[in-house]
Amino acid sequence: MKVSFTPEAEEQVEASDTWWRENRKDAHDLFARELAATKALLAISPKLGTIYTILDGRPMRRVLMAKTRHHVYYAADLDAGVIVIHAVWGAPRGIEPTF
Numbered sequence: 001m002k003v004s005f006t007p008e009a010e011e012q013v014e015a016s017d018t019w020w021r022e023n024r025k026d027a028h029d030l031f032a033r034e035l036a037a038t039k040a041l042l043a044i045s046p047k048l049g050t051i052y053t054i055l056d057g058r059p060m061r062r063v064l065m066a067k068t069r070h071h072v073y074y075a076a077d078l079d080a081g082v083i084v085i086h087a088v089w090g091a092p093r094g095i096e097p098t099f
Helices: 007-023 030-044
Strands: 002-005 050-055 058-065 070-077 082-090
Touching (some): 002 030, 030 070, 030 082
Parallel strands (some): 002 082
Antiparallel strands (some): 070 082
């Protein structure tokens, strides 16, 4: 399955990756590596995440990247073979992302 990001999710990824590289010197690329692994996993297991809500008639799922404590919020169109990541959101923030 093809995995893509909304523009908002791309901005979130950029901000989180920049923060991680600047503030986690011992694991500066951990966020990027964990996100890449999560993308690869979703491409082969699109129903991996827990259903979080319904968006445009499709389940919006969420999966936790355990090491960096970020949730990846995504919707899968199995018929079209496409996964769209709508948010990559730090779980410790205590607030939920908007879509």
